Amino acid sequence: MQNEPVVHIVDDDDAVRDALSLLMLSEDIAVKTFASADEFLTQHAEEQPGCLLLDVRMPGTNGLELLDILNEKKVTLPVIFITGHGDVHMAVKAMKAGALDFIEKPFDNERLVKVVHNCISTCTDLNDTSEHKREIEARIARLTKREKQIMGMLVDGKQNKVIARELGISPRTVELHRAKVMEKLQAHSLSEVVRSALLVEEIA
Amino acid sequence: MADVIGSELGEMTNHQLVDMIKKLQSQIKFFDCSESHCEIKHELEVHQIELEMQNRALRESQIQLEQARDSYADLYDFAPVSYITFDEKGIIDNINLTGASLLGDVRGNIVDRPFTIWLKKDNLKIFFKHLKSTLHSDVKITSELQITTRNGELLDIRIESIRSQYLTDNAYFCRSVILDNTEANRIKNEIILQSRQLELITDALPVLIAYIDASEHHLFANKTYIESFDGLANGIIGKSAYEVWGEDNYENVGVQLKLALSGHKVKFDMELPLGNAGKKYFHTILIPDCKHSSEVNGVIVLIGDITDRLAIEAIDRKRLLDVAHFSRLSSMGEMVSEIAHELNQPLAAISIYSDACRRMLESGKGEKADIVKSLSDIGFQAERAGAVIRRIREFVSNKETHQTNIDLNDLVQGALQLLEIEVRSHGVQLKLSYADDIPATLADKILIEQVIFNLVRNALEAMDEIDETKRILKVETSVNKFKEIQVKIDDSGPGLALDKIKIIFDHFLTTKTSGMGMGLAICKSIIDAHHGRIWAVPNDIGGTTLNFTLPLVKG
Numbered sequence: 043m044q045n046e047p048v049v050h051i052v053d054d055d056d057a058v059r060d061a062l063s064l065l066m067l068s069e070d071i072a073v074k075t076f077a078s079a080d081e082f083l084t085q086h087a088e089e090q091p092g093c094l095l096l097d098v099r100m101p102g103t104n105g106l107e108l109l110d111i112l113n114e115k116k117v118t119l120p121v122i123f124i125t126g127h128g129d130v131h132m133a134v135k136a137m138k139a140g141a142l143d144f145i146e147k148p149f150d151n152e153r154l155v156k157v158v159h160n161c162i163s164t165c166t167d168l169n170d171t172s173e174h175k176r177e178i179e180a181r182i183a184r185l186t187k188r189e190k191q192i193m194g195m196l197v198d199g200k201q202n203k204v205i206a207r208e209l210g211i212s213p214r215t216v217e218l219h220r221a222k223v224m225e226k227l228q229a230h231s232l233s234e235v236v237r238s239a240l241l242v243e244e245i246a
Numbered sequence: 247m248a249d250v251i252g253s254e255l256g257e258m259t260n261h262q263l264v265d266m267i268k269k270l271q272s273q274i275k276f277f278d279c280s281e282s283h284c285e286i287k288h289e290l291e292v293h294q295i296e297l298e299m300q301n302r303a304l305r306e307s308q309i310q311l312e313q314a315r316d317s318y319a320d321l322y323d324f325a326p327v328s329y330i331t332f333d334e335k336g337i338i339d340n341i342n343l344t345g346a347s348l349l350g351d352v353r354g355n356i357v358d359r360p361f362t363i364w365l366k367k368d369n370l371k372i373f374f375k376h377l378k379s380t381l382h383s384d385v386k387i388t389s390e391l392q393i394t395t396r397n398g399e400l401l402d403i404r405i406e407s408i409r410s411q412y413l414t415d416n417a418y419f420c421r422s423v424i425l426d427n428t429e430a431n432r433i434k435n436e437i438i439l440q441s442r443q444l445e446l447i448t449d450a451l452p453v454l455i456a457y458i459d460a461s462e463h464h465l466f467a468n469k470t471y472i473e474s475f476d477g478l479a480n481g482i483i484g485k486s487a488y489e490v491w492g493e494d495n496y497e498n499v500g501v502q503l504k505l506a507l508s509g510h511k512v513k514f515d516m517e518l519p520l521g522n523a524g525k526k527y528f529h530t531i532l533i534p535d536c537k538h539s540s541e542v543n544g545v546i547v548l549i550g551d552i553t554d555r556l557a558i559e560a561i562d563r564k565r566l567l568d569v570a571h572f573s574r575l576s577s578m579g580e581m582v583s584e585i586a587h588e589l590n591q592p593l594a595a596i597s598i599y600s601d602a603c604r605r606m607l608e609s610g611k612g613e614k615a616d617i618v619k620s621l622s623d624i625g626f627q628a629e630r631a632g633a634v635i636r637r638i639r640e641f642v643s644n645k646e647t648h649q650t651n652i653d654l655n656d657l658v659q660g661a662l663q664l665l666e667i668e669v670r671s672h673g674v675q676l677k678l679s680y681a682d683d684i685p686a687t688l689a690d691k692i693l694i695e696q697v698i699f700n701l702v703r704n705a706l707e708a709m710d711e712i713d714e715t716k717r718i719l720k721v722e723t724s725v726n727k728f729k730e731i732q733v734k735i736d737d738s739g740p741g742l743a744l745d746k747i748k749i750i751f752d753h754f755l756t757t758k759t760s761g762m763g764m765g766l767a768i769c770k771s772i773i774d775a776h777h778g779r780i781w782a783v784p785n786d787i788g789g790t791t792l793n794f795t796l797p798l799v800k801g
Contacts, residue, residue, distance in 0.1 A: 055591045057627050061598035064620055068605035068612060099587065101673045102715075126587045147594040151601040 047092040047162035048072045052082045052108070053124065054100045058147075062095060069155055071162065079103035083111065093120045093142070093161040098132050106132065109139050120161050124149075130232055131199025137240050144233050153230075178238045181227045189226070192219045196232065197239040255298050263295050270295075328424035331410075336361050336377055339419060348403075348426060350395035366392040366400070380407040380420045390427065402427040454528075454549035457535070460507060460542060462487045471549070499530070506532035506545040515552070526553045559775075563690070566771055570696045573768050574642050577703060584667045588634050592627035599624045637664060651686040652694060654723050654731050654796075661698035662721065665706070672706050673714040679722040684731055688799040693772045697780075700765040701735050701792045708739035708790060718787060730778070730795035737789040742782070747790065750782045769794070 049066050053059045054077055063073040072092075076082040080103055082094075094112075098105040109121055123136045123144035133144040142161065145154050185193065195205045202220065206213040229235045255263065270292050322329060328345030332338060337360050346353045349364050365373055369391045376389040388406045395401060407422040448455050449469035457466040467475075467482045475482060475490050487503055488496045495518060506512045512532040517525055533546040578585070599620045606612020641664055658680070662669070669676055702721065709717040720736035742750065751770040773780040773794050780794040 055595070057595035057623065057630070058591055058598070060623065061595040061602065061620075064616065065598045065602040065605070067616075068602040068609070070611075099671065101670065126583075126590050147590045148597045149594055151598060 046072055048074050048090055049092055049095055049158055049162065050074050050076065050082060050086065050090075050119070051095045052076045052079060052100075052105070053095075053097040054078060055097070058097075058124075065151065065155070066158065069159070071158060079105070079108040079111075082108065088115075088117060091162070093122060093158060095122050095124060095158070096141075098123055098125045098136065106136060106139065109136060109141060113140060122154075122157055122161065130196070130236070133233060134197060134199045134236055137236055143237065146231060146233060150231065175241055178227070178241055182238065182242055184226050185223060189219055189223050192216060193223045193227075193235065193239060196220065196223070197236050255295060260299065260302070263299055267292055267295055328426075330361070330422045330424060332361060332377060332407075332420040332422065334377070334381055334418060334420070336374065345424060348395070348401070348424060349393070350397045350399070364393040364395070366394060369393075376405065376407065377420055380409055380422075381418050382409075384409065400428075402431045452551065454547070454551075456482075456547040457544055458487055458503070458547055459544040462503065462507075464490060465544065471547075474549075502530070502532060503545060506534050507542050509534050509536060509540070509542050526551055527556050528552060563775060566693065566768075566775060567690075569768055570693055570772065571642070573700065573765060574696065577699075577765070578638065578642055581668060584671050585634070585638060587671065588667045589631055592631040592634075595627045596624050596631075599627070634667075649688050649690055652689045652691050653686060654684050654694075654733065655680045655682075657691065657695045658698055658721060658723055658733060661695050661702060664699060665702050668703065668706055669719070672709065672717060674706060674709060674717040674719050677718060677720045679720070681722075681724045684723055684725055685798055687731060687796055689776055689796055690772075694776070694796070697769045697772050697794060698733060698735075700769050701733075701794070704765060705735050705737035705739070705790070705792060708737045711740055712738070720787075726795065728795075730797055732793060732795045735792045736785050736787060737791075738787045739789040741784055741789050744784070747782045747784065750790075751780055 049071050051059055051062050051066075051073055053062065053075075056077075059075045059077070063075050066073045074085075076085065078100060083103075096105045096108060103111075105123060112119065112121070120142040121136075121140070123133060123141050124147060125133045125136075125144050126147050133146075136144055143157050145157070182190070182193075191209075192205060195208070200208075202213050202216045206216045209216070224230075224235060227235055227238050229238065258266070270288055273288065323343040325342060325344060328348045329340075329342040330338060330345045331340045338357055341349075341353060341356050343353065346356055349356060362370055362373065372389055372391060376387055376391075380387045386406055386408050388404060391403050391405055393401050393403055404425045404427050405422050406425075407420050410419050410421045411417070412419060445468075451468065452470060453468075454471040454474055455466075455468040456464055456471045459465050463484060463486050464482050465484075472482050482490055487500070491499060495516075498516060502512045502514055511534065513530070515527065515529050517527050529550045529552045531548040533548070534542045535544045535546055536542045603612070603617050603620050603624075606617055658678075662676070662678075702719070705719055709719070716738055718736075718738040720734075722734040722736075724732050724734070726732045751766050770780050773796070776796055778794055778796040780792075782793070783791050785791040
């Protein structure tokens with residue numbers, strides 16, 4: 043049993059935690075739940091394979107701080123962040139700090155299940171293949187100069203209205219550029235845009 | 247012997263003279279009248295002695311007379327009133343020293359001159375009429391005149407005259423007393439002027455002023471009072487409070503008046519229906535008048551028409567409600583990210599639960615009990631999201647409210663419930679202390695809740711800079727030593743400089759980089775409108791304590 047992969051869910055919200063564990067169980071994935079980062083740190087057995095579903099916003103030690111602690115302890119458990127709407131800035135920080143992925147609340151459950159499955163079956167990132175990287179590079183190359191600029195700003199966690207102000211254009215125009223960026227990158231969410239950007243950044 | 251007697255008699259006392267007569271008479275008997283010339287001589291001697299005695303008595307009475315005359319003259323001259331006698335033409339026959347000094351001259355310059363010299367010109371007629379009246383009647387005649395003294399001083403005098411007759415030719419003359427009325431008149435005029443001024447001032451005041459004596463009768467009323475109640479001055483002075491106020495008003499106010507008459511200062515507000523003016527609202531102060539003793543002489547009644555003030559207050563209150571509403575809307579705007587998070591939680595849970603149920607049903611692997619539980623959990627989470635929305639709607643809705651009896655603890659709990667999201671997202675440790683003996687007081691529920699909300703929110707934001715583990719918020723309700731109800735909010739933030747703390751409730755001051763800094767100013771306006779106090783002080787956990795109090799008002 044020790045080596046069976048387990049999804050560790052750390053979320054302070056009882057309902058979300060309960061729902062997530064039910065979702066995992068419906069997919070026959072073993073789960074362990076923790077109400078806080080500290081609870082996880084004291085109870086987690088390091089040799090346990092699997093992944094960590096981590097809420098960014100929590101009282102006490104928050105998600106980002108826990109990630110830092112794990113990095114320090116050289117725990118290699120892949121981390122998937124759960125973020126609230128509009129927490130892109132935090133999500134970008136998390137990705138830069140080594141998180142595997144982030145998922146915005148309310149969830150795209152399909153994607154969540156897929157990401158978790160990938161994580162625990164291979165313990166590697168599917169996206170982390172050179173072929174995938176080339177594909178992404180090709181998609182980014184199709185962006186106009188303005189679109190690239192806006193993509194960069196989105197990845198920096200800036201909101202539409204902030205971008206509009208900085209570029210001296212209307213938020214509606216930003217919206218259109220943003221839609222175009224997503225379309226060209228074949229991204230379904232902002233997190234996918236961020237992931238693509240980070241991937242290319244690694245190459246560059 | 248006769249010579250001896252003659253020369254010595256003047257020096258003998260009356261007693262010795264009597265002895266001498268007795269001795270001489272016994273000698274007459276002794277000589278037995280044998281020698282007639284001797285007898286005659288003796289008789290003469292006796293007679294001489296008797297004459298001497300008479301002479302002496304005469305001299306004594308003359309001295310007494312002279313003394314009496316001198317004292318009369320003194321009395322006449324130095325009496326504190328002026329005596330003066332005129333003949334029928336008004337020529338001064340005699341005048342005492344007081345009189346002369348009143349006219350400002352020596353007696354010699356006055357006697358035998360006409361009194362009209364000193365009279366003010368337009369008084370001549372009055373004087374002669376006075377003189378004529380006196381000389382033609384037996385009663386005392388009194389007139390008031392003005393004279394100019396030798397020094398040029400104008401004096402008010404009162405002259406009282408009576409007719410007399412000269413012994414020599416039976417002609418009539420006039421004996422008069424003159425009193426200087428100048429000072430008395432000056433004081434009288436001053437009093438009249440002062441009371442006139444007082445009347446002018448009290449009449450000009452927009453306050454109803456009256457003095458009611460211990461038997462509840464009006465002794466004084468100013469114009470405003472008279473106009474408000476009757477319109478006729480003689481309709482109020484002397485009348486009782488019952489008569490002036492009317493039966494209905496007396497029923498309400500009479501109790502207060504009796505309280506004031508027992509020595510207590512009384513203040514109260516009341517509504518009076520006043521003629522055509524319709525219903526008016528008055529603030530009344532009854533001040534007992536007990537200057538000289540503990541006994542109350544009467545009551546000073548001050549009534550201010552506060553109808554306009556109340557109307558303005560109502561407008562101010564409406565404005566305050568609008569501002570508070572605006573403040574709530576803007577704070578909601580600032581809290582939007584927290585609210586979104588709060589809604590996201592149940593929505594995420596619902597989404598996951600329903601997806602899990604679908605998967606279990608599709609795969610056929612799910613336990614029925616798990617699915618049923620999940621469905622009920624979905625309902626519960628939907629309810630949770632609904633509660634968040636309900637709370638926000640309630641908070642931003644612009645409800646028309648009025649002053650009601652409030653339970654301070656309830657309001658604190660209500661405000662904290664609204665801020666639950668923020669408290670949690672700021673990672674703040676909440677310490678609550680509710681006093682359980684807080685009496686209800688009259689206040690505007692929505693506004694007071696707004697004050698608590700703004701203060702707590704301010705305290706939360708004050709702790710943004712410090713480490714999350716050190717964020718402590720203490721909220722305490724109590725009844726303080728001034729018998730006010732008090733809310734105390736402590737933060738453990740970095741604290742404020744003393745000069746900042748003093749002006750923290752001023753308009754548009756903000757220590758924050760965002761927001762308009764109006765939250766605390768709104769609090770001050772609201773608390774001021776409730777006659778409470780609001781202030782900030784540094785506390786012993788390094789931060790700031792925000793306090794406000796409300797007076798206990800019975801509803």
